[in-house]
Amino acid sequence: MKKIPGIKNYTASVVKNKSIKALNEAIKIVGGHAQFVKQLKIYDQLLAGWKQNQYGVTPTYVIAIERLTQGKVSRHDLRIDIFQEK
Numbered sequence: 001m002k003k004i005p006g007i008k009n010y011t012a013s014v015v016k017n018k019s020i021k022a023l024n025e026a027i028k029i030v031g032g033h034a035q036f037v038k039q040l041k042i043y044d045q046l047l048a049g050w051k052q053n054q055y056g057v058t059p060t061y062v063i064a065i066e067r068l069t070q071g072k073v074s075r076h077d078l079r080i081d082i083f084q085e086k
Contacts, residue, residue, distance in 0.1 A: 015080050015081055016053050018077065018080060019053060019056060019057070019077075019078055019079065019080070020051065020053055022073050022074075022077035022078045023050055023051060023057065023065075023073075023078060024051070025069075025072075025073050025077075026065050026068070026069050026072075026073040026078075029069045029072055029073065030068060030069065033047070036068075039068055040061065040064055040065070040068065042061070056078075056079055056081070056082075057078050057079060059075075059079065059082060059083075062075045062078045062079050062082075062083070063075055065078060066078070
């Protein structure tokens, strides 16, 4: 198990699973895939990459998603590797 430095005792797979779960929750809150893509003004392919966790949601979009969900999905939920718990 690969540990991520500076992030408590989370392994890379735990971070990945938390991120995907948070992203799916954000999509649900916004009203589904189509609404999510439209609100963020992104392409389906970018969202698909995030969902497959090929790469994490970029910090700019993490903050936009946090705002879009009115804080119900936080930047920490989406990118624990960048935004630590307070």
